[in-house]
Amino acid sequence: MLIDAHLHCTGRETRDDVLRTLDDAQVDIGVLLAPFLDNGYSLDDPASLRRANAHLAALVRGHEDRLTGFAVVDPRDPQAAQDLRHAVETLGLRGVKMVPTGWYPYEDRVQPVFAVASELRLPVLFHSGIFIDGRSGRFCRPSFFEVLRDHPGTRVTLAHLGWPWTDEAIAVGLIDRIHGVPPEQAQFRFDISFGPPPPYRREVLQRALEVLGAGSLQFGSDCFLPCPGRELSERRRWVTELLDLLQVDDAARQRIWSGTAAAWLGRSPAPVRLGAGRPLTPVCC
Template sequence: MIIDAHIHCSGEEQVDDVLQALDAAAVDKAILLAPFLSGNYSLHDRTTLRSANQYLARLIAHHRDRLIGFAVVNPSLDNASEDLRQAHDLGLTGLKMVPAGWYPYDDCAHRIYEAASRLKIPILFHSGIFIDGKSGRFCRPAFYEAVRDHPDLRVTLAHLGWPWSDEANAVGLIDLINGVPPDNSQFRFDVSFGAPPVYRLEVLRKAIAVLTPELLQFGSDVFLPCSGELIKSRISDVSDLLERLDIDKRSRQRIMGGTAAAWLGIN
């Protein structure tokens, strides 16, 4: 099974085209994120985020066996916890969060963690440098240690935290040191690369050595609408690196689908 655990919606995609792209890339299931970086959608505007979550719920409504919707909320905005609850009621079963103007240890963030924990919602965090060129300072991997105040939460840090990938490895290592089974770990990490190509082999080598494949999962980080060929190329990029690192078949399967399946509770 291949699970693409990191696909961005733009608000311009059609569900049939999304499914066709996944078919072409041989992707079995995908996490789709509500739009927040395109069109009129903004992380800093509650009205547009609510609209984005409603849009995503409509998009996936008849394909929830294959398309897994992650809402987007900004905890620094008023009534963000209520917005998360409403998104969950609409059928969005996960949450994407991007610290942009707030830190993962802020009180407003803890209120969202409490709500997500009650609703049993997994969280995908942006970690590492951010595309706006201003918010990377909020996204250091160690800042997410605040999640440990909510032991029932299960989260993923995206992009292996690059350029702070060693710090991300250290965050994830704690549960392994303490003997926590990987599927019960609070943290896992997606290999949607924030790192430019010249860094990727070494970043992935260290992550596999420290975190093991049990805590790593594939994400293409593509923006819809896109072709299946683009998603397939992201799969090939990771597969080629795993080949160069001489990673065995079982471990590859874990990274390409098994870790995300365990995180999402997919049998």
């Protein structure tokens, strides 16, 4: 089974586009993020994010076995907590993505959104580390997300292993291990969509595996839809080559490809069938 836990929508994709991409890449389940970076959608425009969430809800509707939709909200907006509740309870989205741009996760003004996510027991994906705008990395340090421990109903993934602050990200995740919390019940896990440039990747992944274990790591391509399946497959190949170099065993690989994300999403790790009735060929074993 393969879960791609980090796929960006742009607003240009159709449902058929997405399913074809997943089929071609032999991905069972895609976690789709509502658009927020271009095409009239912006993190600084809450009205555009409401449109983005509606677009995503329409796209995934009827295909929830393959497509898991994550709302995007700006927690600085006084209506954001209400928007998140609407996205989940009315639109049917199943999680939330947030990017700290112009706000710190520990600020009082953003806690109401975290409280709703906790009440609804949502999986939450945060950007962590340097951000593409070249300005917002200072808001995205991994330790800033420790405040989510005040909202124990949340299941948090920090994207990109917080690069370049990967040691700090690992330390955040290590707390659950120190206290004996099983990985599937831990509040923090990390996607290994590549923030680190190629020269850093082996060292970053090796350190995370040695300290946290595969049960705290999950695959995400960080691709932008619409795109051909070969783009997702290429990102998967990058990870496979690293796992081969590090001699990671099959059980750990299965955690990275699907087990960690399945626990995060509250889904069964049992494989589903791809479109057109053809079964998935296992990726790693």
